[in-house]
Amino acid sequence: MPCTRCFRAGSGMSCRMAADSNRCERCIRDKKQCDGVAVASSLSRVLQTQRELEKDEDAAEEEIFALQEEMNRLQQNLGLSLARLRRIRTLKRNAESRGKELFQRGMIELDREDGILPALDAHELELTSELVSMEVPPDLD
Template structure:
């Protein structure tokens, strides 16, 4: 059995050698050398219909020459896409920055407006309180004056009644229409004020 295995192995070695020489004679240099050829500084020759270079065929090993080139193409494509994505992300960031600046400007305007409204509101409240105090003082003053006038009117009326005014000529004194009854409320005081 061992002779059969060795014959098979020898035959495979011969096949690999023949195929390797065929690729060397008709193949072209790979765009990217495989790891073995690159490491040993050998020319990496590949046939169009083969996935392995001549050295990898001779050694009976898998070849990563095409995978390296394919991988490089993928990496270049990925890098190009990342460049495009980076540019788009930069544009998006710039747009967001501009929107943020516009929003901040609008917020500053709104904050200024709110501040002015609050100041005006405070001033209006202060003026309202001042006017209210003035109004109360005015009412108190009018009430005090009204009380004083009523008190004086009552005093004069009482004094006139105590003098027994029955025989007096009230017309000559300008009090012709005056009602001397202290309980009568018919505007006599205003008539007296009108005569004087």
């Protein structure tokens, strides 16, 4: 692999490491530092990092899919719960209206009975006065 200097100079194809050195022939000739060996190890580290990131990406993707499935399940449960709540509220409204109707009917019946009571009281009073005029004792059943 060419060193950074050879790569930038465009002579990457001619970059060759010297036999008894860690530097390429051009860097030795120009008396410059050479990173040819370091580039190869850096590339190896970069490739390893990329593989690890791909594994992390796959794991994150799997987690997203699992969360999406759970969210779909929760949304379905939410829909069922909302439908149940609507049904309960409808039944509650129907029960309340039936209760109001029964109460009104009961009040009408009581009013009707209240109209009968004064007539019964008047009739009782009339009977009592007739019994008194006939001299029947008041404690007689």
